[in-house]
Amino acid sequence: MPPTRRRGGSPWTGLGAVVAKETADYLSSARIYILEGLVFLTALTAAYMAIRTIRATIGESPFLFLRLLTLSQDPLPSFIGLLGFLIPLVAIALAFDAINGEFNRRTMSRILAQPIYRDGLLLGKFLAGLLALTIGLISLWLLVLGLGLLLFGVPPNTEEALRMFGFLVATVAYGGVWLALALLFSVLFRAPATAALAALGAWLLFALFWSMIAPLVAGMIAGPPEGIFGPRLEYLQAMQIIDRLSPNTLYAEAALALLHPATRALGPIFISQLQGALIGAPLPVSQSFLLIWPQLTGLIAGMIVIFAIAYIAFQRQEIRA
């Protein structure tokens, strides 16, 4: 097929039908019951333990609801820690067989025989996964909010609500990155097991090993971490850049800045910048959003870019198998 051939029609044709069908499939599948059950159980337990600690120890704090999400109580990690760990798993489980599953069930050519472009199919599957993930996250978010209302007896103030909403958006974007990655692997590998393994490998890499890899790579690029006058800025900056290639780091930083209002910077800062600064004073919510804006946009842009790669790969694939 010559690439200069004019292509007609809208790429959105059939998108709605695919999204509706796939979302319905996702939401009624046993897979999502198990995953959501796992996430709900652990996250709610973490939130409940946090509430108990807060009620026992903290009398008054302007950000009670935020503490609910960030307080960790042994042996459980905090709510955001759990989400950062489990969301990729859910996203991978939703999308690792999205495309290659169709090949294996030999339904791909049947679907594409309908007036649906490949564009619509891939985007539809991605949006359906994102929708299912978002529905689950919103219900979890509301559950935690409700639990907090019930057990604290006070409503969150506007600032808290805005921060928690920003946190929800960041979580969805983070899930989207992993969803797009799993989708990419499902396009690249015909065997769902291979795709799942590849995605899980990436998850393990970023969740567990990235914090070990980043200093190594930074050392190779920028030299030793310590100079004559203490820590070297070049090394710190290189390490931060490498660290931020991981979606987990971006998400953790975004959650930190949003849910800890006293966070004023996310990188190395100079003593001179801290002179006269009132440590511990909360930032206005707009400034916190500005602080995490690169992280948030990085997550969203990363999601789009990975989807674009998956899209190009899918479009160039031979599907008449």
Added chain:
Amino acid sequence: MVRRLLAVSVLVLMTASAHAAAPSSEISGLFLTTRYPALTVRAGETTTLDLALHNYKLPPQSLMLSVPEVAAGWKATILGGGQPVGAVEVAPNNEEDLQLRLEPPASAAQGDYHFTVEARNANYDQKLPITVTVGKQVPARLKLTTDFPALRGTSSTDFKYKVTVTNDSGHDATINLAANAPKNFQVTFTQAYETQQIASIPIKAGQSKDIDAAVALPHQIPAGTYKLVLHAKTDVTGADLPLTLTVLGQPQLAVTGEGGRLSGEAYAGQSSQLTIVLRNDGSEAAHDVKLSASTPEGWKSSFDPKYVPQIAPGGRQSVKMTLTPSERAIAGDYQMTVTGDGDNGLTDSANFRITVMTSTLWGAIGIAIIAIALLVVVFAVARFGRR
């Protein structure tokens, strides 16, 4: 007025004077005594004399009490334990305190009046003659003195006059203290070296006591010389002590924000305006007030005007401050101190909390990155799409 004379038993012996010097262990018998059998009172004044009935080495004696001789028109009552009594019983080697209250008629003229008090039973008969002279008495007199009648200071000084009150009259007296001071001056009296405020002070006849008169000035008092008079008063007499107090004018500087607001916002690397208010709360003009700011490193600040030549008492002056946080200031709250320095060591400072905002430029760049990512997708759709 009822005047009490303290009861000290003095023997009035019917026997020879040689016996008076003898130790009391050798005396025996019953004795009715008083301290001052002849005394002078003022006309119309009720007098109370202290009597004592002594029993030396006799069995308990019950005696009838009476006043057989009373000057014409006078009313005499014998009191025991505060009540009129007609008889008294005295235990061996003991004494009973009694009082004789003498009420003169309203028309009692000057002269001597004679009374006799009698204590009597079957075996003993004790008579005590008393002479009361109505006439001139030692005039009651009070004296108020101080070493330093004129004090000087500023409106925030604690003014304290050391005053000596002397009771020069023949009686113990309770002296009421008061002061005539300009409006809103508050004068309080304390005994010297004590803290409790007093309204009156008892002073024995012929003695004196030191008191402190502290003057609290109203906050907003114009400079000048003020006069006040201290009064010491009993029911019959009084004394005045004129004092002067010189208040010197004093400027008092206060640095604050507009409407008392000590916070502001500024964007990192961009100048912003802040209004500083200089206020003179004192009673004299403040001169040559210069403003300075101590800001975090790398911040720039300037004032317009840099220098305020004069602020009238009670006046205020707004100064525009231009503040530029460092380019590298991180978002959040910083603290800086604005200090105003006037002449004669006049100074005040205020801490301002500046919320540093970072520019939204990075936000736009983030949007641009997302837009580029979307453009990639659009390009991919255009290049590879719709198969």
